[in-house]
Structures are given as structure tokens and as C-alpha cells.
Amino acid sequence: MLGRLAKWLRIIGLDVSYSNSAQDDELVKICRSEKRILLTRDTELARRAEKKMRVIFIEGDRLREQFVSLRGNLMIKPDASRLFSRCVACNTPLLHVNREEVEERVPAFVFDNKDDFKTCPKCQKVYWKGSHVDHAMKMLDESLFGAKEPSAEEKSPASD
Ligand SMILES: [Zn+2]
Structure with a gap:
């Protein structure tokens, strides 16, 4: 609830x-x-x-x-x-990653326009400032x- x-x-x-x-x-x-x-x-x-x-x-x-x-x-x-320092899905603290590492996991237009990415080490969800x-x-x-x-x-x- x-x-x-x-x-x-x-x-x-x-x-x-x-x-x-x-x-x-x-x-x-x-x-x-x-x-x-x-x-x-x-x-x-x-x-x-x-x-x-x-x-x-x-x-x-x-x-x-x-x-x-x-x-x-x-x-x-x-x-x-x-804000967005924890994974919304599983509560794990997020880690900064190089954008090259997430290229395959985010939409192309996001990859082209953003350079600050974070990822969840547990469930692999990718977050970016947008x-x-x-x-x-x-x-x-x-x-x-x-x-x-x-x-x-x-x-x-x-x-x-
Ligand atoms: Zn997670």
C-alpha cells in the first residue's frame, strides 16, 4: 500500500x-x-x-x-x-559509470545527449540526469x- x-x-x-x-x-x-x-x-x-x-x-x-x-x-x-542516489527499484546505492559502459543499455538519443550516468550494481538499472x-x-x-x-x-x- x-x-x-x-x-x-x-x-x-x-x-x-x-x-x-x-x-x-x-x-x-x-x-x-x-x-x-x-x-x-x-x-x-x-x-x-x-x-x-x-x-x-x-x-x-x-x-x-x-x-x-x-x-x-x-x-x-x-x-x-x-536525488537519485539510490536505485528506485531495489534501494541499492548507485555508482557513477563511464558513458561508454552504458552505451548498449540506454536509448541512443540519451547516450548522445547525456554524459552523467549512474548504474545500480545489483539490478543493473541505468540512471541519468534528465x-x-x-x-x-x-x-x-x-x-x-x-x-x-x-x-x-x-x-x-x-x-x-
Ligand atoms: Zn537496483
């Missing part, structure tokens, strides 16, 4: 372990042994686990609501230099982190 949130937290460079198949006990065990904060939408799990570790109950089914509830509990600031980085920064800044709740006046314009 928190798959999209997990992906976005990895995009901003956080170390996020994610499972939608692990049993509750297994999740608790992983969090304890890897000293992780447990993020969950499951009230029952949150209640049981909070005696043993730091738990953040995430509210809402939409990504934006989830970010807002996370922001209330954790200091997270988007930092352009940490419009998606700008897009991600903009989305995080404006809609997620900079989101202002509409004030009462904005919601109900005066009418007299």
Missing part, C-alpha cells in the same frame, strides 16, 4: 526497505535488526510494534497525504544532490514539501 511512497523516498535518497508480502512479525524483525523506522498504514501492526521500535502511522491512500503525515513526524528535506530529475525536484518542492493547506479565507470567500 505504501509502494509509491517508498519509491519517492528512495528518489530523494533515503534508505528504504519495502515489502508488501512480508508478515507482520517478519516486518518487525527486519526493522529491529536493521534499526529502521516502521512506516505502516496498518493500525493493528502500528499498535503492536510501537512498544519495540519507532513507528510512524501513515495516513491517507494518496501520495500527497502520505507525505504530509510523514512530514509531520520526520524532518525530511529534498536535497538535489541526493528532465525527470528536474520534474522530481519541482514536484517535491511545490506539491509535497511546500504544500500549504488552503486557509479558511481561501476556502470560503467573504460574502457581504
Whole structure:
């Protein structure tokens, strides 16, 4: 249920372990042994686990609501230099590679226009700085982190 949130937290460079198949006990065990904060939408799990570790109950089914509830509990600031420092698919820290090494693995127009490539040593996914980085920064800044709740006046314009 928190798959999209997990992906976005990895995009901003956080170390996020994610499972939608692990049993509750297994999740608790992983969090304890890897000293992780447990993020969950499951009230029952949150209640049981909070005696043993730091738990953040995430509210809402939409990504934006989830970010807002996370922001209330954790200091997270988007930092352009940490964007795409981890593999979005498998959480492994990315490594810089020479562009020649990825020539066969990226579209020709990307290879011709970019020179800064990173790769995941585990799943071999290739990343490059492109419009998606700008897009991600903009989305995080404006809609997620900079989101202002509409004030009462904005919601109900005066009418007299
Ligand atoms: Zn990977």
C-alpha cells in the first residue's frame, strides 16, 4: 500500500526497505535488526510494534497525504544532490559509470545527449540526469514539501 511512497523516498535518497508480502512479525524483525523506522498504514501492526521500535502511522491512500503525515513526524528535506542516489527499484546505492559502459543499455538519443550516468550494481538499472530529475525536484518542492493547506479565507470567500 505504501509502494509509491517508498519509491519517492528512495528518489530523494533515503534508505528504504519495502515489502508488501512480508508478515507482520517478519516486518518487525527486519526493522529491529536493521534499526529502521516502521512506516505502516496498518493500525493493528502500528499498535503492536510501537512498544519495540519507532513507528510512524501513515495516513491517507494518496501520495500527497502520505507525505504530509510523514512530514509531520520526520524532518525530511529534498536535497538535489541526493536525488537519485539510490536505485528506485531495489534501494541499492548507485555508482557513477563511464558513458561508454552504458552505451548498449540506454536509448541512443540519451547516450548522445547525456554524459552523467549512474548504474545500480545489483539490478543493473541505468540512471541519468534528465528532465525527470528536474520534474522530481519541482514536484517535491511545490506539491509535497511546500504544500500549504488552503486557509479558511481561501476556502470560503467573504460574502457581504
Ligand atoms: Zn537496483
